[in-house]
Amino acid sequence: MTDGRFYPEMATSGNRGDVGVTVGLNAIVVAVTGDVPRILTVRRPLEIADHPLDSNEAETAPEHSGDGALGGREGVPFGPLDPVADRTLELGLRxxxxxxxxxxxxxxxxxxTFGDRGRVAPVGNRxxxxxxxxxxREVEVSGSGAPIWAPWYSYLPWEDWRDGxxxxLGKHIFPALQDWIASASTDRSWAQRHERAQIAFGLGGTPWNRNRxxxxxxxxxxxxLVAEAVPGTDSASTHGVEIGRPMALDHRRIVATALERLRGKLSYRPVAFELLxxxxxxxxxxxxxxxxxxxxxHKQNFRRLVEQNRLVERTGDIExxxxxxPAELFRFRREVLRERPAIGVVIQRGRLATETHNG
Amino acid sequence: MTDGRFYPEMATSGNRGDVGVTVGLNAIVVAVTGDVPRILTVRRPLEIADHPLDSNEAETAPEHSGDGALGGREGVPFGPLDPVADRTLELGLRxxxxxxxxxxxxxxxxxxTFGDRGRVAPVGNRxxxxxxxxxxREVEVSGSGAPIWAPWYSYLPWEDWRDGxxxxLGKHIFPALQDWIASASTDRSWAQRHERAQIAFGLGGTPWNRNRxxxxxxxxxxxxLVAEAVPGTDSASTHGVEIGRPMALDHRRIVATALERLRGKLSYRPVAFELLxxxxxxxxxxxxxxxxxxxxxHKQNFRRLVEQNRLVERTGDIExxxxxxPAELFRFRREVLRERPAIGVVIQRGRLATETHNG
DNA sequence: TCAAAAGTGTTATCCTTACACCCATGT
DNA sequence: ACATGGGTGTAAGGATAACACTTTTGA
Structure with a gap:
């Protein structure tokens, strides 16, 4: 009963010669300390590959012949899926x-799920x-991975607009974008590059969109301007300008994906409370x-909106x-999940000037 | 240079004994004909497995000993990832x-990415x-998979509220939910079930949330009330009540995931135009x-909002x-992508009564 | 006394929602 | 004539965004 059948899904997706697919699980674990958003990182020097492994992909000759250049970079925690013991992917990750x-x-x-070729894999495996x-919530961490809580924006410094x-942006990113746009070879390509830069970085009238x-x-x-330690991409190709802290493999892309998702959720699901x-x-x-x-x-309006949306309730206790x-302590009102179709924290931009006006 | 290194990601995630992981790609292809949303389905009788393959998982004895019961059910198109030829997952799928x-x-x-154990896999593979x-846009389809465009809501009939x-819901779902809630063994469990049903189906004051x-x-x-054709889940366990058209494996879950995602995107990204x-x-x-x-x-307001958000522009042509x-023809204004941080079609619920008042 | 944070009150403006009504074509 | 769909006007109510101000503590 467990043999002799023909399962096309399996048969067609599996191996081709000796090339297979290997699967792992990554976690971007987020916490906030005070006003610093952090993610959990580990150092896994052995895991880093700084050379193309699939020789078809080797378009530029590697410059670093040793293993020191990219070795030792931090990455987000990684773990294997145990196909036998883990009933679901989520349980395996936990x-x-x-x-x-x-x-x-x-x-x-x-x-x-990240699966572009060029990610690390031995002998041509995908x-x-x-x-x-x-x-x-931020907790003490310890374990075999030697985990540490690293400031999220150290990897993506252009994303933190809290102090303006x-x-x-002005020093490196905008000039580089201008060069890139200007160096387009055709009008059509120029227009496309211009539009992309406008939408992504809010140039010329287009507003900055925190979610992109x-x-x-x-x-x-x-x-x-940012390099990934993947085969075919030589980190020296950034011409000496490398913004933000690098990470192993394509982990910085994963970390950017996580920030985008979280920012998106913030305004329609009460995820902020998971961090408190x-x-x-x-x-x-x-x-x-x-x-x-x-x-x-904007402080005053933030408070008013949070309270009048009845996202929180008073505990009576005082901090x-x-x-x-002294400030009153609140707790999350789970009932809002029932009352409202979609609820999150209203994000209304405020200026530093609106803090208080004493005097 | 391509050998002799130690790659823990690979080493730890791969095989354990002879148990491996097999990967495939599925596509939920959506089009709208008139007012009927459709998805592309294929019939792949050979792919269906109606028995547990991982014998640890076999909790109930299979009732259908042949291959006829679930064989021949339609599913969403599936294809293999070619680890060698396909540079990215997306290209492989295309x-x-x-x-x-x-x-x-x-x-x-x-x-x-769906990966719970119990999905089809031979010899214990994951x-x-x-x-x-x-x-x-809906186009003629043909090919090896014998694809057909099936009405989306035939699989999820409780999701179509256009005619009230x-x-x-009243006939099968609400009664079943009431029974389920009532049969909770503890107060705590009762409250949890009650809350879940309220949130998901909008019972008792809680509004129906189209996105959930x-x-x-x-x-x-x-x-x-819905069965999946996976090992460990006997389709007879629905006690004769089976709502909506069944699909192969867990494909109905995939289809529900797609609808949720698409409904969510509708209001903040101009995805509707991809279907026109x-x-x-x-x-x-x-x-x-x-x-x-x-x-x-609501027709009048829908038009006004679409136009005043400048999502579309007149072409001058007439249908x-x-x-x-006769109606004016419009086209999508790509420029809104630059002008607005997030733009989509406003979804304002309307009543049938507000259509016209000719009197 | 002053800085820092907690809190309250008020207003103009814009967006949402609802309702009423007229226009142009085919049968 | 009337059904069908296209298209305009307007007004109430609520949410948003901006500003001004008071209160309570610790250093």
Whole structure:
């Protein structure tokens, strides 16, 4: 009964000669400390491949002959799927994440499956990563992977607008974009490049769209401002300008995908509360939302909207150590899930000037 | 240089004994004919496995000993990833989709990766499907897969509210939900079931949320109103009540995932235009949006909002064969992509009564 | 006393929603 | 004539965004 049948799905998708597909699971684990959004990273020097493995793909000669150049870069935690023990992908991920980092995450959501050729894989094998987004409160981590909490925006510094437009935009990114647009060979290509840059980075009248994280990352990658440690892409091709902290393999792309997804969800699902303890002040909630959206919010209206949407309820308790007047502690009102078709935190941009006007 | 290295990602994720992972690609190809949303389906009798293959999973004895019971059910098109020829997953999918159905899709977006154990796989292998959502205008299809355009809501009839609440809700679904809630063994479990049903199906004051397609499907699956043809789930367990047309394997779940994603995108990305020809009347646009959202919209306001958001521009041409007054033809204004951070079609629910008031 | 944070009140504007009504064509 | 679909006007109500101001603590 378990043999002798013909299963085309299997038969056609599997091997071709000795080339197969290998599958792994990645987790982008997010927490917020104060106003710093962090992701969990590990250093896995052995995992890094800095040379093309599929020799068809080797278009440029590798410049680093040793293994030091890219070795030791951090990446997001990775774990195998145990085809026998793990009933679902999600359970498999929870299992090895607990083993490697000691974290029991709450919220977990599948993000994307990365499978372009050129990802690391031995002897021509294809390597697939199913990436998950996990939200947690920041906790002590320890385990075989030697995990650390790294500031998310250290990898994507152009995404943090909380203190105004990031300096790196004017200094490196905009000039590079202009060059890239100007160097188009045809009018049509010029127009296409111009439009892409406008949409992704909000040039010339087009507003900056905080959600287009992946568009921005991919454009920067194309013009060579961020490098990925994948075969066929020599990190020296960035001409000496390398913005943001690099990561192993294509992990920075995964991390950008996670930020885009999370920013998108923020406004229509109450995900921010997954990053907070059971009770919190409204300032803490605002800090979390600001940290993730990368924008400063208007304090008074934020509070009013959160309260009048009945996202939270008073606990009656008071937080004393605020640095100012004691603040009331709130908790998330689960009932909103029932009351409203889609509910999240309103993201209304605010200016630094609107903080307070004493005097 | 291509050998002798240690690649932990590969080494740890691959085989354990002789158990491996097999990967395939699925496409949910969507088109709208008139007011009927359709998906492309194929019949692949050979692919169907109606018995547990991983013997650990066999919890109930199979009742159908032949191969006739589930064989011949339709499914969404499937194709293999060619690890050698296909540079990216997306290109691989485009390749075999063209081969099998003759379709060259435009819009293509990765949907989800399905990998629970229990999916079809020979000799205990794990089977992974990376599913994609594709949008196209309805075109002639032909090819090795014998593809046909099937009405989407024939699989998920409770999702079509265009002519009021679907009869199947009151007739089968609500009673079954009530039973399920009532049969909870503890107060806590009762409350949880009650809340889930409220959120998914909008019972008792909670509004129906058109976007929660997957919540609804999964709840129906859990209470046994829809069956999946996977090992460990006997289709007879639905006690004779089986709502909606069944599909092979877990393809109905994939189809529900696609509908949820598409409904979500509708309001913040201009995806509806991918399903329309270059020029169209506003009624056609409205029909497409209604078909996908499953709701009737308010005609006058729909038109006003589409126009004042400058989503479309006049072509000057006139469509004569409307059945009524000739209508102006419009085209999508690509410039909105630059002008607005997020733009889609406003979904404002309308009542049948608001159509016209000739008196 | 002052900085820092918590909180309240008020207003103009825009968007959403609803309703009423007229126009042009085919049968 | 009337059914069908195209198309315009307008007004109430609510959400948004901006601004001004008061309160309570710790250093």
């Amino acid at each position: 299992r090895w994440l607990a083993e490697q980092t000691g974290i029991e995450v709450g919220y977990l959501e599948q993000l994307y 390597f697939l990563s199913v990436a998950y987004l996990a939200l947690t 437009p990031p300096a790196i 994280v992946l568009d921005r990352y991919e454009l920067l990658f194309e013009i060579g 303890p059971g009770t919190f002040t409204l300032l803490r909630l605002q800090q979390v939302v600001e940290a993730l959206s990368g924008e400063r919010l 004393v150590r605020t640095g100012g007047r | 390749r075999w989709l063209a081969e099998q159905t003759g379709i060259e899709v435009g819009y293509l977006e990765q949907l989800y 089977f992974l499907s990376v599913a994609y959502l594709a949008l196209t 609440p679907p009869a199947i 397609v997957l919540d609804r499907y999964e709840l129906l699956f859990e209470i046994g 020809p270059g020029t169209f009347t506003l009624l056609r646009l409205q029909q497409v949006v209604e078909a996908l959202s499953g709701e009737r919209l 004569v064969r409307t059945g009524g007054r």
